Amino acid sequence: MSPRDASEARDPVSLVVGAIVAQVIGGLVTQMSPFMIDGLMAGLSLSERDAGLVATVEFLTLALAAIAIAPVLPRFSNRRVSLLAVALALLAQGASIFGASLASVALLRGLAGVGEGALYAVSLSIVASRSSNPDKVYGYFQVVWALGSVALFAVGGQLTATFALRGILSLIAGVTLALAPLLLLIPGARVQSHGAVATGATRVSPLLGITTLAAVVLYLTVSAAVYTFSAPLGERSGLNTNSVGYALTVGTLVGLAGAGAATALNVRWGRAIPISGFCVVFTLVTLALCLSHNPTVYVVALVASVVIFYFSIPYLFGLAAALDSSGRWAAAAGSAYLVGFAVGPLFGGAVIMEVGYAGLGAVCVAITAIVWGLAMVVCRQLSGTAAPRADGCL
Incomplete structure (x- = not known):
């Protein structure tokens, strides 16, 4: 298929x-x-x-x-x-x-x-x-x-x-x-290794799974770091807390566009292209939030960050789902997501204390580049070991 x-x-x-x-x-x-x-x-x-x-x-x-x-x-x-x-x-x-x-x-x-x-x-x-x-x-x-x-x-x-x-x-x-x-x-029977992922899928190296989990943890860490400090970043641009709250509310509503796009597009273009796309956009958004003091730029970037977050998560979980037919790596990706979510605020605060908001932007961009590299390694390996339907990275 x-x-x-x-x-x-x-x-x-x-x-x-x-x-x-x-x-x-x-x-x-x-x-x-x-x-x-x-x-x-x-x-x-x-x-x-x-x-x-x-x-x-x-x-x-x-x-x-x-x-x-x-x-x-x-x-x-x-x-x-x-x-x-x-x-x-x-x-x-x-x-x-x-x-x-x-x-x-x-x-x-x-x-x-x-x-x-x-x-x-x-x-x-x-x-x-x-x-x-x-x-x-x-x-x-x-x-x-x-x-x-x-x-x-x-x-x-x-x-x-x-x-x-x-x-x-x-x-x-x-x-x-x-x-x-x-x-x-929820189905009551045990998994019998059927479904799309099982079709044509082969065993993958545990190292490939760890690489995927590392990409999820790092991406959630930088995303949570920027999100956690969105209010202080807004104040730097001349907005008050209420205005930031309104921007987040609008971002959540507009975020449906990101979720809808991921749902509609899914793997029609594979995973490598969408993953590359959201890494590039997240980089631009992060730089805009951390470097600009213009309130209009801040609001646009904040809303865009919410949209790209809702777009990105299905592809990271989907990458983990492609690793095996039993869903074990996908389940582990959920825990990696939560670890990154928990670490993000602490990481962001520590970076800001040391090198300021501009430094936070630079560090987040560097880590996002690492995330992209790790994801591309997984996509390439899956493309070489499984059928297109199984990995969707082609």
Whole structure:
């Protein structure tokens, strides 16, 4: 089957919906992390450091759980794993609403992270192992995040302002509970190495998988670093915090264009061309944000950064999905994503302290060039060892 045929193949609606639900539940806390930090500080009177510690505990357990479960997922029923994971997450989330101390909340959020990490890994694994076109479904993930984030940000901000920590934790638990029944749509049988990725795919070197994970971690690190400091960058351009917030809201809405483009294009042009494209655009956007003091340039660049982020993620996950038919590397890519997301703010702050915002731009551009090089190595290797349908890099 040609790449075009693969891009036009349709997946069962139940598979797509189940995978999206697992993705949303697994990644919800990272999406709502700004309100989590604010709620922890207001609800428990924690310092920025202690509030950040709680968030870090959950993010790390989330990432570690995804890493730990990724290699063994093909041995178990994804539906059973998902239901056990969501039960653990709900139990810990519900209990953490009533946590009264730093230690108790950190412990409970860490337990929630274990369940969330398992769900995040499942969401990527089942798409890689069972979907006829993983890149397209990963594009659907980004469409849902872009649409859902608008409502979640509005409600989350209001609940956090009114009820502090209990408000935002109740929202996360409520969304999890509401979506949990849809996890029953996830296939119950173990992976039998079928689907598009399995067709013509061959075993790849573990080094190639590590190369892919390194590209994901590095790209998310620089993306998170620039995103985290978007407000200070806006202030350098003469904008206030409210204006930056409006720009981010607009960027999230416009970001649908990036997610939609990735979904529509998927692997029609392979992966090498889209990956090269978003690396170039991200480089230009980063330089504009870090070097310019013009407010118009800042707003355009910020909105463009959100669009390119939603466009880029499906291709990075799709690259990992092409590595094997069981979805193990795709699941591991999810944990790499979370590690990069967690490291980004710390990395950005350290670079700014040493060499300023211009230095941050230069360092991010250099790392993006490394990301592009690593991705091209993977694409070239896959093109030489698998059928076009299996890797989509041709």
